[in-house]
Amino acid sequence: MNDITALTAKQAADAVAKGDLDPTELFEAYRTRAAADELNAYTWVADEAGAGGSVSGTAALPLGGVPLAVKDLFCTEGVPSQAGSRILEGYCPPYTATVVDQLARAGAPLLAKTNQDEFAMGSSNENSAYGPVLNPWDHTRVPGGSSGGSAAAVAGGSAPWALGTDTGGSIRQPAALCGIVGLKPTYGTVSRYGMIAFASSLDQAGPLTRDVTDAALLYGHMTGRDPRDSTSLQHPEAITLPTATRLDGITLGVPDDLTGEGVEDGVMARFEETLELAVSLGATVRRVPLPNADYGLSAYYVIAPAEASSNLARFDGVRYGKRVPADDLVSMYTRTRHDGFGPEVKRRIMLGTYALSSGYYDAYYGKAQRVRTKIAEDFKNAFESVDFVVTPTTPTVAFELGAKTDDPLSMYLNDYFTVPMPLAGIPAISIPAGLSDDLPVGFQLAGPAFSENRILDAAYALEQAIGFAEQAPDRPWVAA
Amino acid sequence: MIDREQVLHVARLARLELTDDEVGRMATELSSILGHIETISALELDDVPPTSHVVEVANALREDVPQPCLPREVALANAPAVQDDGFLVPSPQATVTA
Numbered sequence: 119m120n121d122i123t124a125l126t127a128k129q130a131a132d133a134v135a136k137g138d139l140d141p142t143e144l145f146e147a148y149r150t151r152a153a154a155d156e157l158n159a160y161t162w163v164a165d166e167a168g169a170g171g172s173v174s175g176t177a178a179l180p181l182g183g184v185p186l187a188v189k190d191l192f193c194t195e196g197v198p199s200q201a202g203s204r205i206l207e208g209y210c211p212p213y214t215a216t217v218v219d220q221l222a223r224a225g226a227p228l229l230a231k232t233n234q235d236e237f238a239m240g241s242s243n244e245n246s247a248y249g250p251v252l253n254p255w256d257h258t259r260v261p262g263g264s265s266g267g268s269a270a271a272v273a274g275g276s277a278p279w280a281l282g283t284d285t286g287g288s289i290r291q292p293a294a295l296c297g298i299v300g301l302k303p304t305y306g307t308v309s310r311y312g313m314i315a316f317a318s319s320l321d322q323a324g325p326l327t328r329d330v331t332d333a334a335l336l337y338g339h340m341t342g343r344d345p346r347d348s349t350s351l352q353h354p355e356a357i358t359l360p361t362a363t364r365l366d367g368i369t370l371g372v373p374d375d376l377t378g379e380g381v382e383d384g385v386m387a388r389f390e391e392t393l394e395l396a397v398s399l400g401a402t403v404r405r406v407p408l409p410n411a412d413y414g415l416s417a418y419y420v421i422a423p424a425e426a427s428s429n430l431a432r433f434d435g436v437r438y439g440k441r442v443p444a445d446d447l448v449s450m451y452t453r454t455r456h457d458g459f460g461p462e463v464k465r466r467i468m469l470g471t472y473a474l475s476s477g478y479y480d481a482y483y484g485k486a487q488r489v490r491t492k493i494a495e496d497f498k499n500a501f502e503s504v505d506f507v508v509t510p511t512t513p514t515v516a517f518e519l520g521a522k523t524d525d526p527l528s529m530y531l532n533d534y535f536t537v538p539m540p541l542a543g544i545p546a547i548s549i550p551a552g553l554s555d556d557l558p559v560g561f562q563l564a565g566p567a568f569s570e571n572r573i574l575d576a577a578y579a580l581e582q583a584i585g586f587a588e589q590a591p592d593r594p595w596v597a598a
Numbered sequence: 599m600i601d602r603e604q605v606l607h608v609a610r611l612a613r614l615e616l617t618d619d620e621v622g623r624m625a626t627e628l629s630s631i632l633g634h635i636e637t638i639s640a641l642e643l644d645d646v647p648p649t650s651h652v653v654e655v656a657n658a659l660r661e662d663v664p665q666p667c668l669p670r671e672v673a674l675a676n677a678p679a680v681q682d683d684g685f686l687v688p689s690p691q692a693t694v695t696a
Binding site for chain 2: 209210211212213304305306319345348349351413415416417419420427431434435436437438439440441443444445446447448449450451452453455456459464465467468469471472475481482484485486487488489490491492494526527530541542543567
């Protein structure tokens with residue numbers, strides 16, 4: 119078979135099931151590409167045998183041996199898992215994250231670990247201790263973040279699909295900036311066991327894929343209650359592959375209050391064209407109020423750093439990772455953390471510690487958790503009159519490397535459209551909606567908790583109508 | 599809005615050493631970010647319950663059954679310093695030098 123890396127993951131799995139494709143050959147094709155990657159998308163690539171000889175025997179499994187790239191913050195036994203941080207340099211965990219293990223058992227062997235913003239804090243992948251990742255569409259631009267390595271790997275054609283995590287947009291934003299599909303599932307439907315934590319009430323693992331079908335296929339094998347994560351739960355529905363071609367009877371809600379300043383014209387144009395396509399498929403589009411969504415960013419940048427400041431207390435030079443020696447214990451802690459953490463992580467630890475400190479707790483953390491309740495109520499009310507809330511995924515296309523690194527606040531504003539959903543725990547997908555200035559634009563579709571099947575179906579119908587493949591015949595994973 | 603003294607206080611709470619330069623930069627950057635966050639402080643939300651969990655779940659309890667845990671040598675394998683089957687740290691009683 120020629121050019122097996124041009125197949126989608128589903129196509130490759132089907133070819134394996136039919137006996138037309140040898141999974142070992144597929145693994146080697148991707149492994150060679152990943153090892154030769156020039157985007158700095160990877161922090162580790164498997165050797166020829168795969169991790170633990172996991173490739174052989176996958177042909178009969180549902181995912182057919184289609185190899186998986188995994189964001190570095192997922193613990194993988196005996197394989198470096200550094201979460202993009204110097205403080206975990208060389209750390210090889212003694213266990214594997216539940217979701218990675220689950221996917222390996224379903225037939226998706228570990229291909230590589232992907233670069234990311236340190237501890238998933240960032241929107242450009244420039245906060246990695248292992249260097250920035252380049253956008254495969256334009257090497258002078260960022261791939262987005264924090265799952266930037268996963269997005270660049272899939273879009274660049276060196277991995278068929280990848281795992282990322284989304285706390286405030288870290289799957290959907292890089293998917294949008296790299297022209298691929300990214301799904302942030304309902305909170306709790308994927309086990310967080312073995313995911314190095316950023317903000318535990320928001321973190322959720324999800325797929326980054328070349329199309330909607332692949333996202334459904336991978337997500338379908340990620341869900342499940344895990345006794346080792348007490349916040350995990352059983353998805354009430356089996357996840358099925360999408361088939362919808364029409365959107366009859368579906369209502370899309372465009373939030374009145376989430377228009378956002380600073381949305382680029384090209385991004386808005388693709389968004390509006392996608393709405394017109396939805397109407398041509400039978401959907402109704404109406405405005406919907408989300409009066410508190412505009413406060414999402416403020417609430418998020420209290421809650422996420424607060425939880426991070428607590429989660430990252432464990433990196434103290436005692437049990438794993440880096441240690442800077444000192445004569446007394448406290449100095450060993452403070453120096454280890456000074457040298458081990460990068461600037462953005464320090465900033466968020468400081469912000470979170472401040473928001474939780476005596477005298478400020480009620481004004482910041484308490485207030486933010488109340489705003490969060492209001493945002494969840496807004497979505498609940500919206501879903502009484504619309505099926506999905508839709509927005510552009512990001513205000514801009516991929517920006518240039520270094521463009522926002524000196525201004526943390528302007529970097530945070532890139533998450534404007536993606537933070538309200540994790541605050542409400544609801545699922546959302548980003549799909550490519552076309553190009554602006556030859557760079558991909560993402561269209562975001564959010565639904566009620568556990569509505570992944572409906573979201574995937576609607577996204578699939580839109581995907582067929584948008585015809586991104588025709589709009590971008592030279593997309594990097596085809597041109598590679 | 600947030601001065602050097604506050605930065606140093608918070609850094610102590612966070613067990614984070616900062617250089618003089620970092621203290622200054624942190625004061626400026628945190629002030630700018632907190633300025634944006636201030637937009638929520640004006641909201642009247644006293645009657646709104648704070649979110650404790652985003653998805654409605656009942657108490658998630660597991661059976662209280664002992665499970666095997668990591669063997670000691672595996673748990674210690676990543677530690678920077680080990681002695682007598684335990685994690686080795688500098689004395690907590692030593693005078694703080696920083």
